[in-house]
Amino acid sequence: MASRKAPTARQRRLGAELRRLRERTGLSLNAAAAVLGTDRTTVSNSEAGRSGVSPQRVRSWAACYECPDAAYVDALAAMAAERVSGWWEHYRGELADGALDLAELEHHATAIRSVQIMYMPGLLQNEEYARAVFAEAVPPPNPERLRCLLSHRLRRRDVLDGVGAPTCTFLIHEAALRMTYGGIDVALGQLRHLLEESERDNVAVRVIPFAAGGFPEVGSSTQYVHGPVPQLDTVQTDTATGPAFIDAEVRLVNYRAALDRVERLSLDPEKSRDFIREVAQSVRV
Structure with missing residues (x-):
């Protein structure tokens, strides 16, 4: 059976x-x-x-x-x-179910807010940077698994394109901007890619500088994914065992409040682009 x-x-x-x-x-x-x-x-x-x-x-x-x-x-x-399987089903059996669930969640999002402390947002990573991040895993992935991880990561970026693409706000801490995964050339390439993506009409990149001080604990990697109605919003956080999904009403309210506070501490999109250019210049030195 x-x-x-x-x-x-x-x-x-x-x-x-x-x-x-x-x-x-x-x-x-x-x-x-x-x-x-x-x-x-x-x-x-x-x-x-x-x-x-x-x-x-x-x-x-x-x-x-x-x-x-x-x-x-x-x-x-x-x-x-809904009856049609999405592109992520191609990876079932190759990647953990949580990775597929995350892609499905993003696919149906009406808006996304993300806070990143140590890494660039997955939806804004270029291939070289993503490869360098995956290489830090313990144990490191074998070549076939790395190929699969990269393919899935890069395919997720398609959610930013096309009619009905969600409005996305990416709150990125200065620490993530200054981490040189893969070396200086990879870091610079990722910063250039981040600047390019920030010019999209549906994407706002906002930097949280060290000077902003402390802010609410929302996790090192957190996405607030808006559904068609507030009751169907979902928070996704990264854990050592993969993505975790939170949809309890009280916790959603708390996460919304925390993200609002973090956003108020961040630079506006134009100042954030200037800040990213300054970081790129300092990395070159």
Whole structure:
């Protein structure tokens, strides 16, 4: 018997939102199954993302749960309607599921805010810089895995292009600008690439200088990914075991507040470009 494919982060998120709808009504699994005219197993599997759910069922269940937010229900129904696999599925079995989930999350983003302390944002890395960063892993990846990691990293950048591309704000600490992964030539190439990307209409690069002092702890690498409605926002942080995804309502509120404070400490986009040019000049010396 073929093994059942594990649900993606997006499928799990849809299930988690269905569970939240139920819990807000105070219904147990058994009580909800009775109200919905189905069985406990169907409700449980849907909430865990283990089985698919149709847009019609999402709307029906939301009505039974008396959800008053039409935009939220529409967004959940749209998630349920998705059937086409994205480009990231090509890497399933080669890379960890978290890397695929991150690409899927970015693909569906309406806006992205990122804070980076030690590295350039993944979406703004050029190939040479990304190669140098991956080479620092312990143990270092073998040539085939490195090829796969690079291919996936560079393909993620496509999210910045085309109609409907998300509006992105990248908050980059001065430490990340001054780290010379791969040596001076690679560092300079990455800084030039960063300046080029900062000219995009949908990209704002803002530098957090050392002089800004302390700021809220948001992690060394944090992305706040906006969904079609605020309830479907997600925070992604880097951990030693891969990407972690956070969607609890209270934590989203706290991350939004922290990012707002960090952004207020950062330089505006034009001053940030001047700052990056100054760093590039100092690296050359």
